[in-house]
Amino acid sequence: MKLNIHNMRNRVLTVTVLSSLVLLMAACGGKAKKDPLTEKKAELEKLKAEQKTLAEKVGTLQDEIDKLDPTSANANAKLVTIKPIGPGAFNHFIDLRGKIDAYNVANVAPRGQGGFVKAVYVKQGDQVKKGEVLLKLDDAVLRQSLTAAQQQLSGVKAQLDQAQSIYQRQQNLWKQNIGTEIQVLNAKTNMEALQSQYNAAKANISLAQEQVNTTNVISEISGVVNAVNVKVGEFFNGAQQIQVVNNNDLKVTVNVPENYIDRVKMGSTLMVTLPESNNKTISTKVNVAGKLIDPITRSFYVEGKIPVDKDIRANQMAMVRIEDYAVPDAITIPVNTLQTDDKGKFVLVAVEEKGKLIARKRPVEIGELYGDQLEVKNGLSAGENIITEGFQSLYDGQRVTLANP
Structure with a gap:
């Protein structure tokens, strides 16, 4: 009996200890x-x-x-500057570097095989017309061929005249029943053969004359002589030795990054500024838009025609702004007035409430940015006054006073 009581006491003690441990762990783990x-x-x-x-x-x-105390009404107000918001034209441009190029740039070449230069008639900077002779090549051998062809023609002409006379006589005799028909036919055949020789001799003269004419190197376009890199006595083969540029037919060319491929198209406006011509600005349109992306520069080619201007030259550098976005009645704000909090982007406007000027937050949805002007698509209305200075430490509902009343 004593043993059983002892065992029961041990069991109770064990249960008590375990319960305490469970309570302790629960207390520790509950937090x-x-x-x-x-x-x-x-x-x-x-x-x-x-x-x-x-x-x-x-x-x-x-x-x-x-x-x-009415005198203290503006004592604690924050000094700010405001600007009325109104709709206006907003244009976004892509700023790139381009150059002025000529539609017609001719590297003068000989019409024949080239030759040694006997005379140069132009110098760099001269104005020339289409067809004007620029230089003369040695034509001694070709003139000898022309002279020989002319002499051959003279000999054949004399023989042809004689054959025609004989044929005419034979015909007259035959009509008088003198002679034979075969004599008339032979005279006619001889005359026709000489006529063919005469025609061939004339063709040879034309060919020889044309070959002589090829020694006169002419300009294929009207323009200004841009380069003369050949002298008398040197061999001329047209390897960019004389260049003529037509400055009356110019274009601006520019390479556009491929990420603008959907925004720059035929008809896009180009604003061209020429830094070396007193920042002269020209407006034109894209009339050529390349369909190929350059694998190295990842860009495509566009160009626009430039009006005639004596002060603009080919290969002149140009700053090109391509208009890729335009809104005629957009709401815009200075970009530095845009702020951000955990709820998104906002600006502060000055609102009159109960005769007092109060700063109020306006959550906004922004659009394009160009220069320091930011397009606001939603959140602001025309007629509101945006706080442009003194907004940095303002909070929603704070009283403000104007620095530019």
Whole structure:
């Protein structure tokens, strides 16, 4: 009996110890650690709620003070500068570097095999017309061939005249029943053979004359002689030794990055500025848009025609702005007025409430940016006054006063 009581006491003690351990573990484990991010978010929301409540209390208290002391109405207001918002044209451009090029640039070449230069009739900078002779090649051998062809023609002509006379006589005799028919036919055949020789001799003269003419090197276009890299006595073969440029037919060319392939098309506006010509600006349109992407530069080629201007030259550098986006009645703001918080992008506007000027947040949806102007697609309306200076430390509902009343 004593043994059983002893065993029961041990069992009770064991159960008691185990229960204590379970309670202790539950007490320790029940207080689980919270996620630091969750705690910080909760603390932020709490502070925002307190800030809102505090701002309301400050506003109410300030209103009460203003009623008792009107001179203090603007004492605590933040000094700001505002700008009215109004719709207007907004244009976005792609700024690139291009150059002026000529539609017609001719590297003069000989019409024959080339030859040694006997005379040069132009110099760099001369204005020339289409068909004008620029230089003369040695033509001594070709003139000898021409002289020989002319002499051959003279001999054949004499023989042809004689054959025609004989044929005429034979015909007259045959009509008088003198002679034979075969004599008439032989005279006619001889005359026709000589006529063929005469025609061939004339063709040879034309060919020889044309060969002589090829020694006169002419310009195929009208323009300005841009380069003369050949002298008398040197061999001329047309390897870019004389170049003529037509400055009256110019174009601007530019390579556009391929990421703008859907925004730059035929008809896009080009604003061309020439830094070396007193920043002269020319407006034109894209009239050629390449269909091939350069595998090295990852760009495509566009060009636009340039009007005639004596001060513009081929290969001149140009700053090119390509208009790829335009809105005629857009709302725009200075880009530095845009702010961001945890809820997104916003700006501050000055709003009159109960006879007081108050700063209010306006969440906005932004569009394109060009220069310092930012397009606002949603969130602002024409007629509102955006705070452009002094907005950095403002909060929603804070009283403001104008630096530019």
